[in-house]
Amino acid sequence: MNESMRVIYQTVLNRDPNQPEFHQAVEEVLESLGPVIESRPEYMPVVKSIVEPERIIQFRVPWYDDEGTLNVNRGFRIQMNGAIGPFKGGLRFHPSVNQSILKFLAFEQVFKNSLTGLPMGGGKGGSDFDPKGKSDAEVRRFCQSFMMELWRHIGADLDVPAGDIGVGGREIGYMFGMYRKLANEFTGVLTGKGMSYGGSLIRPEATGYGTVYFAREMLATKGKSLEGAKVAISGSGNVAQFALEKVLDLGGKPVTLSDSSGFIYDSSGIDREKLAFVMDLKNERRGRIKEYADTYGCEYTASSPEPNLNGLWGVDVDIALPCATQNEMNGEEAKMLVENGCIAVAEGANMPCTPEAIECFHENGLLFAPGKASNAGGVATSGLEMSQNSLRLNWSREEVDQRLEEIMVNIHKNTADTAKEFGMEGNYVAGANIAGFLKVAEAMEAQGLL
Numbered sequence: 032m033n034e035s036m037r038v039i040y041q042t043v044l045n046r047d048p049n050q051p052e053f054h055q056a057v058e059e060v061l062e063s064l065g066p067v068i069e070s071r072p073e074y075m076p077v078v079k080s081i082v083e084p085e086r087i088i089q090f091r092v093p094w095y096d097d098e099g100t101l102n103v104n105r106g107f108r109i110q111m112n113g114a115i116g117p118f119k120g121g122l123r124f125h126p127s128v129n130q131s132i133l134k135f136l137a138f139e140q141v142f143k144n145s146l147t148g149l150p151m152g153g154g155k156g157g158s159d160f161d162p163k164g165k166s167d168a169e170v171r172r173f174c175q176s177f178m179m180e181l182w183r184h185i186g187a188d189l190d191v192p193a194g195d196i197g198v199g200g201r202e203i204g205y206m207f208g209m210y211r212k213l214a215n216e217f218t219g220v221l222t223g224k225g226m227s228y229g230g231s232l233i234r235p236e237a238t239g240y241g242t243v244y245f246a247r248e249m250l251a252t253k254g255k256s257l258e259g260a261k262v263a264i265s266g267s268g269n270v271a272q273f274a275l276e277k278v279l280d281l282g283g284k285p286v287t288l289s290d291s292s293g294f295i296y297d298s299s300g301i302d303r304e305k306l307a308f309v310m311d312l313k314n315e316r317r318g319r320i321k322e323y324a325d326t327y328g329c330e331y332t333a334s335s336p337e338p339n340l341n342g343l344w345g346v347d348v349d350i351a352l353p354c355a356t357q358n359e360m361n362g363e364e365a366k367m368l369v370e371n372g373c374i375a376v377a378e379g380a381n382m383p384c385t386p387e388a389i390e391c392f393h394e395n396g397l398l399f400a401p402g403k404a405s406n407a408g409g410v411a412t413s414g415l416e417m418s419q420n421s422l423r424l425n426w427s428r429e430e431v432d433q434r435l436e437e438i439m440v441n442i443h444k445n446t447a448d449t450a451k452e453f454g455m456e457g458n459y460v461a462g463a464n465i466a467g468f469l470k471v472a473e474a475m476e477a478q479g480l481l
Contacts, residue, residue: 037061146466151413245377
């Protein structure tokens with residue numbers, strides 16, 4: 032990091048000393064921007080501004096459980112940067128949610144949305160509410176209470192939230208219904224909606240599909256493909272499920288999945304029949320991944336409070352797709368992938384690899400795709416849902432998938448070309464950060480850095 036970027040980073044540390052996730056995201060971007068500022072010093076004021084949210088909204092969310100007891104959670108919306116379009120980014124319902132995590136996600140979203148080429152700014156929101164173990168009625172009451180405050184801060188031309196961890200079709204439906212009632216209008220204010228009320232085909236699949244499309248493009252630069260490749264996938268939710276499905280489409284062999292309780296290793300491969308079992312287990316029955324091991328007789332390893340260095344990332348694979356959550360893979364686990372001959376890593380989750388892990392990949396010549404590039408397919412398809420809502424029509428599954436694939440191919444090309452232009456060929460982290468930044472910087476400067 033050059034001296035000018037270091038000064039800005041220190042300002043961020045001083046203003047918000049207890050926000051480690053946000054610090055990590057900012058540091059990673061600022062480390063890439065030195066060459067940009069050297070060649071375009073007029074963008075220095077943009078860097079100072081882009082690390083500060085335009086607006087932070089925090090509110091209480093009171094709701095009653097099935098026993099009639101009042102519970103109070105915190106709700107948030109971080110409107111990070113709206114220079115190139117309405118704020119856009121998911122809502123996360125999870126006990127770990129706090130301002131640091133949401134600011135990191137919103138900051139990443141600014142660059143991710145810029146890379147899609149669609150007119151979307153960056154934002155993120157959510158609550159420390161935990162949907163796990165709650166009845167449908169409890170989740171509905173919480174979502175309605177959450178939207179009773181959030182609705183006044185969002186809109187189709189202002190801020191368009193979507194889903195994230197803990198927020199799926201059920202939660203989006205409950206929130207959209209309350210928004211429609213409060214605002215007295217039917218508009219595309221949320222994405223990830225059901226098909227019966229303005230949703231888009233391929234939206235549930237988009238993040239996972241897009242991650243694999245990006246990995247395919249990376250591998251092609253080295254004359255390789257997914258055909259016959261063994262693939263480790265973490266997580267077992269929406270992103271992991273559809274990443275696995277697309278790996279199968281492209282001839283790969285997925286061998287792992289996980290959840291917070293542990294992970295499974297199926298050396299024979301997770302085929303379409305087994306994937307259908309996982310989808311029923313996770314989406315309908317909301318069970319634990321251990322049931323897969325019990326059903327198919329494969330290896331299962333329970334989670335440990337400490338990182339399990341003989342765990343999921345210690346499996347012998349060609350490609351790794353971390354699709355669970357932030358900082359799930361550390362430097363030691365990255366070394367294990369390298370030692371086992373892994374050639375490519377593409378982030379399906381947001382910031383799942385620690386800085387030490389990323390450094391390990393770069394030092395050992397692995398292809399590494401940062402989440403702001405490789406998992407941008409989800410928000411890209413949310414942008415396509417917004418377009419369909421504005422046009423009052425629905426595109427076919429094939430048309431949406433084709434547009435998604437084109438967007439991911441373009442993101443890869445833009446990222447790779449930008450890294451090469453600034454003397455860092457093959458560094459997708461730098462390429463994504465710089466390419467995402469340049470578009471936002473141009474817009475911010477044109478609008479007077481407001």
